Amino acid sequence: MTPRPTETAPTRVLPVIEISGSPLDRGRQYGEAVRPQLHAALGYYEEAFGQSAGLTWDRVTARAARWLEPVRDYAPHLVDEMRGIADGAGVDLLDVLALNARGEVIYDKSFAQMEADGRTPEEEPAEGCTSFAAHGEASGDGHVYAGQNWDWRAGVADTVVMIRIVQPPKPTLVMQVEAGQIGRQGANSAGIAFNANGLGGRFDDAIGLPQTVVRRSVLDQSNITDALDVLCRTRAHIASNALLTCREGFAIDLETTPAGHGWMYPTDGLLVHGNHYQAGVPAQLAAAGYRPMSSDSLVRVPRAEQGLRALRGSTGPDESRKIIRHAMSDHLGLPESLCTHPDPRQPAVKHWTTLVSSLADLTTGDYHVTAGTPCDREYQHLPWNLYDGPYGQN
Numbered sequence: 001m002t003p004r005p006t007e008t009a010p011t012r013v014l015p016v017i018e019i020s021g022s023p024l025d026r027g028r029q030y031g032e033a034v035r036p037q038l039h040a041a042l043g044y045y046e047e048a049f050g051q052s053a054g055l056t057w058d059r060v061t062a063r064a065a066r067w068l069e070p071v072r073d074y075a076p077h078l079v080d081e082m083r084g085i086a087d088g089a090g091v092d093l094l095d096v097l098a099l100n101a102r103g104e105v106i107y108d109k110s111f112a113q114m115e116a117d118g119r120t121p122e123e124e125p126a127e128g129c130t131s132f133a134a135h136g137e138a139s140g141d142g143h144v145y146a147g148q149n150w151d152w153r154a155g156v157a158d159t160v161v162m163i164r165i166v167q168p169p170k171p172t173l174v175m176q177v178e179a180g181q182i183g184r185q186g187a188n189s190a191g192i193a194f195n196a197n198g199l200g201g202r203f204d205d206a207i208g209l210p211q212t213v214v215r216r217s218v219l220d221q222s223n224i225t226d227a228l229d230v231l232c233r234t235r236a237h238i239a240s241n242a243l244l245t246c247r248e249g250f251a252i253d254l255e256t257t258p259a260g261h262g263w264m265y266p267t268d269g270l271l272v273h274g275n276h277y278q279a280g281v282p283a284q285l286a287a288a289g290y291r292p293m294s295s296d297s298l299v300r301v302p303r304a305e306q307g308l309r310a311l312r313g314s315t316g317p318d319e320s321r322k323i324i325r326h327a328m329s330d331h332l333g334l335p336e337s338l339c340t341h342p343d344p345r346q347p348a349v350k351h352w353t354t355l356v357s358s359l360a361d362l363t364t365g366d367y368h369v370t371a372g373t374p375c376d377r378e379y380q381h382l383p384w385n386l387y388d389g390p391y392g393q394n
Helices: 023-033 035-053 057-074 076-089 093-100 102-107 154-159 211-219 224-233 297-313 317-327
Strands: 016-020 129-134 145-153 160-166 173-178 185-188 192-198 240-246 250-257 260-264 270-273 352-361 366-371
Touching: 016 023, 023 035, 023 076, 023 160, 035 057, 035 076, 035 093, 035 102, 035 154, 057 076, 057 093, 057 102, 057 211, 076 093, 076 211, 093 102, 129 192, 129 240, 129 297, 145 154, 145 185, 145 192, 145 240, 145 317, 154 160, 154 352, 173 211, 173 352, 185 211, 185 352, 192 211, 192 224, 211 224, 211 240, 224 240, 224 250, 240 270, 250 270, 270 297, 297 317, 317 352, 317 366
Parallel strands: 016 160
Antiparallel strands: 129 145, 129 270, 145 352, 160 173, 173 185, 185 192, 192 240, 240 250, 250 260, 352 366
16 A cells, blocks of 8 residues: 655755856856756666666767757757856766757657667656646636646656746746756746646657757747747647746646647636646547546646635635645545655656645745645745846836
């Protein structure tokens, strides 16, 4: 029987890092600040890729190299930032690129066809996350909220950092990332929050952009339509869900795939998305007999919706945070529950957990995170206000 999580966990906070200057300078500051965490991440993924597919790290970086030119063509400043990270951390550019394209390496179609290399890789579940947006009638205190439980490999928990990127005239960003990554989930000083979920599914062999590049480019925008345009006009390499929320009280969810996009809007001000296709299964996957890669997502989404409906009765932000944390701590289906815990039936290298539970108050600019599972940790209030930057309201 799977043990239930403890009531309390050792106090731990996520490291907070601030970088500024030119892309190369920002990268060097970043790489120097996260050198131990970045080396730990490289060690973990070397073990994980070796275990799941028999890949040496040299072969992982060789596979990642295919994304270097597409990223340079689309966003040369982000290649400069990655080069600075590599310099600051004392690693190779392709090491940093591999950390930024680790999802693409795992879910690339060629990875699933490695029988030709003498080994059949294990099928990987989509990166698990449950994202939400709440505004209007779904928010009793009138605030606009966005956040998620970010579920991924427990082995990288100690590599997660909170980073603030000051890059005028672009918006200032606050994101939770694995050390060395240039983008993942977060919000910006223009009042736009970006939350993401893996969707799974193999598509064709065409090269698209890594998710970290797409997500960073979304958060670099100063208004919601430009942010949406990034998602609609770029071709990502793998499928991923994007939930955009803005401080004006608007949210939209895009299920982005290399083959096409689906979209959803909130119902009565509440929108929740997990790791299965909710707007519609792409025809390419439906024809192949699509089944959700993360079956627990079918439980997590309605449980989050049920818990978050209590926000309607909130009388203020303090109460709202308690309601949201309680909702995102749900354990139905433990260990693969909304609040995910490592499964002791699996080897340690395959353990999953909720790495971060995040909550952005887009009305006040306050950003809260838990350093691990939200059921046994209080929110860490970040030392920055989202709106201390270009396009901010403070």
